[in-house]
Amino acid sequence: MHPYNYYAPENINDALGLLEKFGSKARCLAGGTDILVQTRGGRFELDAIIDVKNIPELTKVEWTKDHLLVGSAVPCYVLYEDEKVTSQFPGIIDAASLIGGIQIQSRASLGGNLCNASPSADGICPLIVHNTICVIAGPKGSREISVDQFCVSPGKNVLDEGEFLVSLKIPLPNSGFGAAYERFIPRNEMDIAVAAVGSSVVVDGGKITNSKIALAAVGPTPIYAEKASEFLLGKDVSEDNLDQASQIAQDSCSPITDMRGDVEFRKHLIGVLTRRTLDLALERAGGN
């Protein structure tokens, strides 16, 4: 392994300075559950690992008037052991509580899961269906982008050299909002999704006034299923409409065949999981 130095800056500016100094020879370290494995495996030849866990903005969970701000290095357990987060955001907790085992959840963060940009990432679909905004720090100042624009291809994200993810800005749920995430794996725990779906709905008077469906492990990145989501807008909550949306999600994804499953199986899973997550999202919204 290429030996590297370790830095633990205590504020955003110092981290930016280090990223500028080392350029493509540096990576940020949050939980390390991906980056240390990749570095050890020779995917990068790094001169610097920048541990971002001493930067306050990246490690705090903060409630603002309109958002839940989750620092990009906040480990999963902090979220699922927080009663208020658990009660307000069960759709996020669905993912935070099934990424890896307990050891991994002690360290792994949703921000790191997002930056790693795996097509099968468990954390990303729930963030998409919650309309999450990514807060990014960079040499030219900070910028914000929608989470569904963050991943660009397997393992690649939208961050430019010198930039890093500071926090996830998740809008507080309005009344009638519900969300859920579910994946299919052949084991009970500790596995990578063969296919997975996150769904959210806003229900008002028996009608779906907003919906987002996102799919994982069936494309080069986790994807926002636009057609299926938009189909539900203004529709009544009915068996037929939910089945149709699930069918559209199933038809619109483009999985590959690999050791985890073939195209036909993955498409079938997307249909089933879309329906299941819509049902649970509706239940959580109090609309079913």
Next chain:
Amino acid sequence: MANSKKVKKIQITTTINGQEMELLIPPYISLLETLREIVGITGTKEGCNDGNCGACTVTIDRRIVDSCLVLGAEIDGKNVETIEGMATPEGLHPLQQAFLEEAALQCGICTPGFLVASKNLLDKEPNPSEGRIRHWLAGNLCRCTGYDKIVKAVQKASENS
């Protein structure tokens, strides 16, 4: 390792099994390597070295982690507990005793990780259900026992404590 000259060892202060110590370590080695090769305590085992098997489980500030997925540099100022911290001069920890009595090990390579993870569970939740034990230990793999004896041993230790 062409650029190894540019890499400087770093000094950390940490507490391992209740003992405060200062260590000088290469900045890129894992906590697992730090324990085994720098501190010289080899009870923590290397299995997969990529976060799947849990053989290298230790606690940092009372949370279980895979020590292969932590840099030694990250434990500066932290409190680490390993398998070496479990038994006392008076005797084995009740979990260790239960593992022996229930024959919850064969080759033994996964055992330190299972014990550290199980102790952490019982410290937090003295009477977990069988399902909770199995869920908690999902990040620890054993290729010999089939798990039933391990789960029984944890249940037994829970009843005896």
